[in-house]
């Protein structure tokens with residue numbers, strides 16, 4: 001019992017340390033990581049650059065580290081069909097398309113029609129763009145119209161609506177399929193009482209609780225970037 005307590009205190013200290021490091025990972029460590037992982041394909045580099053120059057809120061784009069993670073996940077799963085909620089400028093769609101089967105397709109939904117031209121131009125920068133079907137509209141309206149099962153779903157739209165998205169996509173994911181949800185730690189706000197009235201924080205806390213309480217799902221939350229939940233439908 002004593003040994004167990006010691007382990008618990010040690011593990012706890014480690015978690016606190018990791019959380020602190022993550023919060024102030026700082027540019028040096030991120031630079032180090034990015035210089036030791038696979039390079040961003042040229043098309044994605046261009047999208048990152050153009051998004052920062054031309055589009056509001058460029059920080060919404062997944063970026064090098066998370067993008068390589070999504071590409072790696074997709075390669076591991078080898079999906080035939082991927083669904084994405086929240087395209088923005090198409091960066092994460094092209095990352096996940098890297099793992100698609102030869103005849104695979106990725107359906108991505110974006111409700112901001114002002115982004116349509118940019119998204120289509122960005123997708124055309126890569127041959128993988130041909131595998132991406134863009135739907136302009138509200139994910140809450142579009143998802144129920146989609147036919148067929150998906151092997152992998154990436155939820156990255158309005159943080160207040162994550163619970164609704166989960167309900168909508170649940171039956172669209174095949175048994176043994178994967179749901180990845182972005183921003184589920186929300187810069188640590190999910191565990192910070194100062195944000196008890198913040199709607200996005202509340203939306204994400206409700207989502208994390210819902211996933212945790214659903215015994216049809218298993219999940220892990222990774223402290224990559226802003227928190228990435230990897231969820232498997234049993």
Ligand SMILES: C[S@@+](CC[C@H](N)C(=O)[O-])C[C@H]1O[C@@H](n2cnc3c(N)ncnc32)[C@H](O)[C@@H]1O
Nearest residue numbers: 060061062086088091092110111138139157158
């Ligand atoms: C964080 S960005 C997506 C970033 C992108 N997945 C990436 O990693 O490069 C969120 C996007 O979701 C879109 N969005 C928000 N609510 C939506 C909804 N209900 N339906 C479809 N898109 C939505 C926003 O317009 C925004 O472009």
